[in-house]
Amino acid sequence: MRGIILISLVFSNLAFSETNSCVPKHQFFPFSGSWVSKNERGDIALGMYARVSPDGKYVLRSFSGEKLSQVTLMELVPGKMNAVRPYETPLKNEAFPVQGSWRYLVDVSGEHYKLNDIIKYQKKAKKQFKGGIGGFYTVAAELPNGSAKLHQIRSLSWPNSDSDNMGQGVLTNKVITARLNSNATAELVSSTGINYMCSNIRSTDGSVMSLPMISPDGSEFSAMPQNPKDSDPSMRIYSFGKNNKDCTPVLDLKVMVAKIVFSSNEQKQILFYSSGSLTNKGNGIHFYDRNVNKMFTLDDAGKKIAADSYPGFTKDGRIVYGANWEECNDKDCRELGGYIVSDPYQSADIIDYKKDHPELAGKFKDCITNEDVVKVIEEQKLIWNYSL
DSSP states (O other): OHHHHHHHHHHHHHTOSSTTSBOOSEEEEEOOSTTOOBOTTSSBOOOEEEEEOTTSSEEEEESOOTTSOSEEEEEEEOSSSOEEEEEEOSOOTTOEEEETTOOEEEOTTSEEEEHHHHHHHGGGOOOOEEOSOOSTTEEEEEOTTOOSSEEEEEEEEOOOOSSTTTTOBOOEEEEEEEEEOTTSOEEEEEEOOOEEOOGGGHHHHOSOEEEEEEOTTSSEEEEEESSOTTSOOOOEEEEEOTTSSOEEEEEEOOOOOSOOEEOOTTTOEEEEEOSSOSSSOOSSEEEEETTTTEEEEOOOTTSOEEEOSOOEEOTTSOEEEEEEEEEEOSSOEEEEEEEEEEOGGGSHHHHHHHHHOGGGGGGSOSOOBHHHHHHHHHHHHHHHTTOO
């Protein structure tokens, strides 16, 4: 019954009657309520280090403002009046989800929490187990072919220190195996030791890297080599070797940016956030399509949007990000803060590119559909019920 209600909310919010109709170009979920705080500039605090759940229902954000816990789980609630509902957590700044499944939210100490426990108990949620790599700047993903009963998680981190070179050094990873017990608690089954990475490409890319991120299936990661041979530093993508130590170069993006976010394997896109501009236009959100090896922007000439929080992909390909959104009526305009959910395939950049390159138009979807969204919602519901 709950699933039927959720699907009904999705469809009523999108205002479409046909299952395969396009989602809106943009959806805005404003922040409102006593929990909303402002930053030093007087703008609504949108948080930092945001991570988006596969179905786009939740955003895990750090530095949430003085009226909330350091890390909050933000629920995007669709309806006639879209809303955002915060859940306080016991997690510390820069906690992270296990990408791909979002089966767990992980504190910087390495303690794993079930997402459903955070929603139900908030700050009083119980820890399940401790494992993987801890500390700031850690990311993790669930490896394929697992289930609720037994699953593997790869965590990836860069070094933590108090030196001027904080966050630069040899990358490391661990692979842990966890399982769900008959009493619905999870426990650590096994763990590899620390795997020091990329010595096999030291002669070309050097040994010092920064800004690592991991793909949702844990097969690839991005990082920026600090001293590559015969080239300038740039963000690059690598695949993990079978020994969990070797690194295979996959793609040099040839730009210097902050951390990137991977889409699912189906979309083959990479997401950037930049307060400056990587192209001759940009509202702060840029995405690189690996099918055509080109960067695009979510810029919208008909809507004033200023991104101010790190974006993320849903599994169906939508982009979710914190931003300031201009709302206008017949009399005046006002700026609101909140989350925006956008369909990259409906961006002017991709539409114009398809017109200019008709031979490549088939590499892009026309849009993300309601059917795409509901499929992921149903799959994610099974994962969070620990039945998948």
